[in-house]
Amino acid sequence: MRLSFKELPGATHDYLRPVVPVLVEGLPRAPQLCLVDTGALHNRFGSWVAEAAGIELEAGATEIIALGGFMTEARTVPVQLRIGDAAWEAPVSFCDPWPPAFHVLGQEGFLRWFEVTIRAAHYTLELTLETG
Amino acid sequence: MSQVQATIAHHRFELEASEVSRIAARTLPEPLADHYVVVNGRRYPPKQVISLVTGLDRADFTTHQARRVLSRLGFTVGRRSAHAQPAGPGPRREGPHRGLEADLLRPFVAKWVAQRGLEVLVAADGPQEVLAWLERHDQHADAMFLVPRDQGEAEGVAPE
Numbered sequence: 001m002r003l004s005f006k007e008l009p010g011a012t013h014d015y016l017r018p019v020v021p022v023l024v025e026g027l028p029r030a031p032q033l034c035l036v037d038t039g040a041l042h043n044r045f046g047s048w049v050a051e052a053a054g055i056e057l058e059a060g061a062t063e064i065i066a067l068g069g070f071m072t073e074a075r076t077v078p079v080q081l082r083i084g085d086a087a088w089e090a091p092v093s094f095c096d097p098w099p100p101a102f103h104v105l106g107q108e109g110f111l112r113w114f115e116v117t118i119r120a121a122h123y124t125l126e127l128t129l130e131t132g
Numbered sequence: 133m134s135q136v137q138a139t140i141a142h143h144r145f146e147l148e149a150s151e152v153s154r155i156a157a158r159t160l161p162e163p164l165a166d167h168y169v170v171v172n173g174r175r176y177p178p179k180q181v182i183s184l185v186t187g188l189d190r191a192d193f194t195t196h197q198a199r200r201v202l203s204r205l206g207f208t209v210g211r212r213s214a215h216a217q218p219a220g221p222g223p224r225r226e227g228p229h230r231g232l233e234a235d236l237l238r239p240f241v242a243k244w245v246a247q248r249g250l251e252v253l254v255a256a257d258g259p260q261e262v263l264a265w266l267e268r269h270d271q272h273a274d275a276m277f278l279v280p281r282d283q284g285e286a287e288g289v290a291p292e
Contacts, residue, residue: 004228005228006233006275007228007229007233007234007237008234008280008286009234009235009237009238009279010280010283010286013226014225014226014227015234015280015286016226016227017286019275019277028272029266029267030266030272032275032276046259049259052259052260052263068287099284099285100280100285100287101277101280101286102277102278123226123227124228
């Protein structure tokens with residue numbers, strides 16, 4: 001599937017970000033906007049998502065991690081995710097606090113599952129579910 | 133701000149724009165049909181606003197009556213079908229929508245929004261309010277996110 005970059009308003013210029021809307025189990029009405037971060041290893045979401053979706057975090061070990069200039073407490077559990085017709089289960093670290101405007105999709109929880117073509121010159125990204 | 137006298141559904145009201153703004157600020161907008169009025173930077177169905185400020189049942193007056201009163205009070209009224217037009221002539225901007233999406237999101241900086249297409253369905257201070265609104269009004273969004281306040285929120289996190 002082909003998706004457009006998101007245009008976000010800024011004080012001096014717009015921010016153009018490669019993002020995808022991801023449906024999280026338990027939140028069928030509101031796909032969560034996630035940044036495709038080719039440098040990130042793991043999926044990182046704000047912890048409010050787990051609370052709203054009814055995802056139990058007790059089974060996940062707590063760790064303190066440093067991300068993009070802030071420290072946050074993360075709990076990682078497997079979660080059912082979906083983009084369009086493509087569904088997969090992957091570990092998601094739910095983080096508190098979580099200052100960014102959107103969640104993050106990384107190598108293990110996302111890029112392992114999809115072939116991703118980013119065409120920044122055209123402000124598009126194309127996702128194809130990996131087979132085999 | 134302005135004050136008008138209006139007769140709606142055989143009742144006479146003296147309405148003040150500041151009072152309309154104050155009352156509307158306590159309530160999230162309901163899903164829009166075609167017409168809307170902009171109050172406090174949010175788009176509301178005109179009948180919702182008039183019902184809120186007068187206590188009248190919405191069946192007792194028309195959308196056009198509500199639009200007319202709100203317009204006289206100085207509020208911008210419009211139609212969704214005329215809303216998301218491509219950016220007109222002006223400096224060429226980067227992006228898949230040439231800045232139109234950013235401009236539509238600009239009034240909602242620091243708010244959580246649910247978006248369908250380029251349209252903002254609802255904007256609220258917290259994500260739970262957005263989710264509750266979608267549930268209450270049986271709506272589905274294409275995406276929900278925080279409209280960033282600053283570069284830090286917009287840039288996401290650095291690579292690990």
